[in-house]
Amino acid sequence: MSSSFESTQSVAIIGGGPGGYEAALAAAQLGAQVTVVERAGVGGSAVITDVVPSKSLIATADAAVAISEATDLGVQFYAKGESGKPLKPEVAINLAAVNKRLLSLARQQSDDMRASLAEAGVRIITGEGRLESGNAVVVSTGPGGTDFDRIEADTLVVSVGASPRELPTAKPDGVRILTWTQLYDMKELPPHLIVVGSGVTGAEFASAYMNLGAEVTLISSRDQVLPGEDRDAAAVLEKVFKRGGMHVLSKSRADTVENTGDGVRVTLADGRTVEGSHCLMAVGSIPNTAGIGLEEAGVQMTESGHIRVNRVARTSVPNIYAAGDCTTFVPLASVASMQGRTAVFHALGDAVIPLERRRITANIFTAPEIATVGWQEKDVEDGLINGVIHKLPLAANPRAKMMGIRDGFVKVIARQGSGTVIGGVIVAPRASELIYPIAIAVERRMTVDQVSRVFAVYPSLTGSITDAVRAMHIVDHSDA
Structure with missing residues (x-):
């Protein structure tokens, strides 16, 4: 939804990863003068060396598995030998080609994001940024830190991300x-x-x-x-x-x-x-917060170097906000993006909804994938919330049978008494896509009965969600 006002304020952002990128677009949308300082490229490590390339690699691995397991579905691959007898070919991985492709995809995504910022009127400066007091960013733009640019702004957003943690007894050498x-x-x-x-x-x-x-x-x-x-x-x-x-x-x-x-x-x-x-x-990882002027500006930090933020991504300094893996909030690219937008909306006076950890959807891109949202079974076991749980094996789903899926389940967690959906877990291929209906139910505080009345396609993997919430109709609603 577009805002009904235009800001005359200026916003400077250190870091062009998911948090900084979304903050810049939101600020530009509200009419602010926006500058982004980024050292590696728009998209940051999430796009260039982390999320985009790693998930592209995983997509290749998924394709290899699909080919190797196609025999189970009656699909067979053969080539004829010199004698005319069929030979069963092996799946071969050209890792050099795979890595070239995924790094190209990452760079393409970064270029697309840079183009989006430029189209929105955002000024982009390539260099190392650090805070100078609470209202300016100094950027080292030349080789060896010889050239500098100074940007004054009403609002500062720090979104510098994190880097892989290194152990002194296992120093990475980039070779082995x-x-x-x-x-x-x-x-x-x-x-x-x-x-x-x-x-x-x-x-x-x-x-x-x-x-x-x-x-x-x-x-x-x-x-x-x-x-x-x-x-x-x-x-x-x-x-x-x-x-x-x-x-x-x-x-x-x-x-x-x-x-x-x-x-x-x-x-x-x-x-x-x-x-x-x-x-x-x-x-693990460590935040890229050392030596960028945070302490001097009065920004509160943890012992681990993370920036303390509240639910609107504000730091201890009123006009300085922070987003992403460098903060004390959940280290996910999707969360960084939402933090960036929330920070700018709050700073520029637009409507804002504080972030709630229990409504964040997360996914682990293994095979099968693992997606979660909201309260979890351990929270119920530990007495943190009064809930009921229903787990349904995916193998019972007709579409899963057709696809040859053997592993996984759908687990729905609802509040005792009212039946309000408060969490869920899905273990399945493309669980990252399947969790969305449960995430909507958690966000909108829907009951299991309300979710059960939504039509799911038959046959479909989402049918297991419907089956699970229908099975929970026996939840006692007398206290609702």
């Missing part, structure tokens, strides 16, 4: 020991990839490279992959990993990683060693 930003330089599929860290990033890349055909060992310091996620979802994924041949080392902490010349050696805390060809370090 890699961060997720360095994977795309590989020309060939790694014969044996060791992934240290079983959080979202580690699980996604472990899943992708396993499905591309690499031998994969996943080292997890916890008793399950994806610690902190829904236990049932993590169990399904771990079962799929092991069925696919992945070595999952649970309750194992990596102490050191060394490049042996022709491979890597990972030494665990208990003295065991694991050897492979390459190692991906996926042990």
